[in-house]
Amino acid sequence: MSFSTVAVDNLGVSVQVRVVDNTYLSIEPLNNNNNQNDNTQNDNTQKIELKYIYGIDKDVIYYCHVSNPQEQQQQKEGVEKKTITNFRTEGIKIWERRILTFQKETLDETFITKLRSLVLFDNKDDTRVFIVVNPAAGAGQALSQWNTIVKPMLLHAGYNESQFHITHTLPKGKTRGLAEQLGIKMLTDKKKTIVLCLGGDGTTHEVVNGLSDAFDGREWQQQQQQQQQTEGEETTTTLPTFRLGIIPSGSGNAFSLSLKLESVEHSVLQVIKGKTQPFRLIDVSLDPDPEVKNNSTRVKAPPKRRILVVMSWGFHAQLVSKSRYLQPFMGNTRFSWVAMYLLLFLQQHQGELTMMDAQRYDSTRKEFVHEGQVELKDKPFTYFLVAKQDSMERGFKIAPFASPATEDMDVVMMRDVTKEQLKAATIKVLDGGRHVDKEDEEEENIVEYYKTPELLLRVKHASELCLDGEIVYLAAGGTVRLKMIGPSQGEPDFESFV
Known part of the structure; x- marks a missing residue:
């Protein structure tokens, strides 16, 4: 037209x-x-x-x-x-x-x-907007970006200020509780709502877990059933949908990168356009759970852990752990320097891995082949990473076939490799994710790539794990179980603007 x-x-x-x-x-x-x-x-x-x-x-x-x-x-x-x-x-x-x-x-x-x-996406007048701002994200720029970019764009698009409800994040994991209260409000009053996250992956992680906690609390279900009984309706529980606008204001923005969001302006533009796609979470169970071990007086069970970006063990987890202390001084370039240090003293990690209903990537056929249950314990692990995103940061396409929207997780590993092999594979990661393919038939493919909806990893020695950028400790002989969750498992639906 x-x-x-x-x-x-x-x-x-x-x-x-x-x-x-x-x-x-x-x-x-x-x-x-x-x-x-x-x-x-x-x-x-x-x-x-x-x-x-x-x-x-x-x-x-x-x-x-x-x-x-x-x-x-x-x-x-x-x-x-x-x-x-x-x-x-x-x-x-x-x-x-x-x-x-x-x-x-x-x-x-x-x-x-x-x-x-x-x-312009219609129907903005009746949409409530919860804004979760991390004032410390991205060297303190998130709040400024709200005032100078996000808010003006939304107003020009037809929103009005009365629709905006701003919440600032709190330190030491307390943002999760704030997000839970927002979630309970959304579930009980049933108003059309979107949640904007201005921060990095850590902010989004806490918001998603808090909203999931609101669903787990079941308080909203009781109120829903009471209301239906009062109105004489049949008591049925429908799974909620949480819609999130991811505004990349942090130092780590892997999730927004996987959504192909290139800037703050681009992210707000997609919220205005109104197109969404689902994203799925991974449920994490640790045994023994460090939260219980470190607090013997705990009465309640530790909060559930759900991740949306990455779980890693071995080289990548060490990289994240040791880079934490350099963040205030070096930004994301710290990862490159710490990686070079770790290569000099490369460690191998003993463990046993079981993947259920797994598919293995065949680098010759360039497709995934169904293998069912896969058990790996014959060689030590050098590099082990589970991702729902194709890239952990711009240019680092470690899991090239991963997608936030699918019902499986991507597992990338290298076992018993030398520092020369790991470095060579890393260069191919930087070159568009070529590490998963062979250059020719004679080349040894050291990268193993799987898709699975569920896995169990048992570590022989006490280890550090990276869960969406947070470092947690797992005791010797401990296990970590990862399982995909979403509406088909009776969990709430999450959507992001894309």
């Missing part, structure tokens, strides 16, 4: 404003249009893809402009070889908010109405 109108821009120039094929907006000056064929456009024509428009007023159109300076630089100077220290800059795009202004009342109202129906 195409439609157009004539307006006057802020410089007093008459322009034709046209929507072309429901794809882009064309703004073309009319003063040079007389000698042109209808199928051509003059050099001064501006084109804006409709997917980048986030607000329309009577005389103003708000949109995002996206550029890729690295791609432009590579075209001039050639592609720079990726190394363990420079890969993080790959694919970074610059997002800018811009406005298109017209002189008062020159933009036709019928045109505005049609354009608005194409680019």
Whole structure:
């Protein structure tokens, strides 16, 4: 569908404003249009893809402009070889908010109405927005980003301030309790609600666990059943859906990266557009549980653990653990330097792994092959990582076939490898995830890649585990069980804007 109108821009120039094929907006000056064929456009024509428009007023159109300076630089100077220290800059795009202004009342109202129906998600007036802001995230930039980027974009899109309810995170895991209270409110009053998380993976982890706790508490179910009995309705329990907008404001943004969200502006734009996709969680059970061991007076069972990004053991867990102390000084570059240190003193880790209903990636056929139950205990583990995301950080595609939306987890491991082999595999990870494939038939494939809905890992020696960036300790002989959960297991549904 195409439609157009004539307006006057802020410089007093008459322009034709046209929507072309429901794809882009064309703004073309009319003063040079007389000698042109209808199928051509003059050099001064501006084109804006409709997917980048986030607000329309009577005389103003708000949109995002996206550029890729690295791609432009590579075209001039050639592609720079990726190394363990420079890969993080790959694919970074610059997002800018811009406005298109017209002189008062020159933009036709019928045109505005049609354009608005194409680019803006309807039904915002009755949507409540809970905003969870981590003031410490990303060197303290999250709160500023709310005030200068997120909030203005939402207001231009049609939200109003009365819909916004802001909560600041608390230290020492207390954000989870705040999120639980928000979840209980959402489940009991049943208002249409979205939750915006301004922070990194740690903030999202706590919010998701808190919302899940609200479902586990069952208080909302009792209130729902009482209300149904009062109204004479049949008492049935429906699984709730939590909708989250992930705003990447932290130092670690693996989850937003897996959703292909490139910036704060891009994330808000997707919330405005309203398209969502499900994401699934992994339930984590530790035996013995360190929470119980470290607190013998505990009466209640330890809170459930659910992860949405990563569980690791061995090299990756050591990397996360030792990098924690350098974060204030080095940012994400700390991982590269700690990795090089760990390679010098590479350790092997004894354990036994059982995966249920597993599929193994065949690097020759380049597809997954069903293998059923798989048990591995013949060789020590050097690198062991379970992911729901393809990348742990920009450019580091460790699990290239992982997806937040699927009902399985991706398991990537290397067993009994040398530091030279691990380093070579890491370089291939940085090169688009080539570590899972063979270069030729003669090459030894040291990377083992599986998909499974459930696994059990038993460690021989006391070990550190990484659970969504948090380091927990597992005693010698202890086990960690991971199991996919979602609506098919009677758990709430989670959706993210994409």
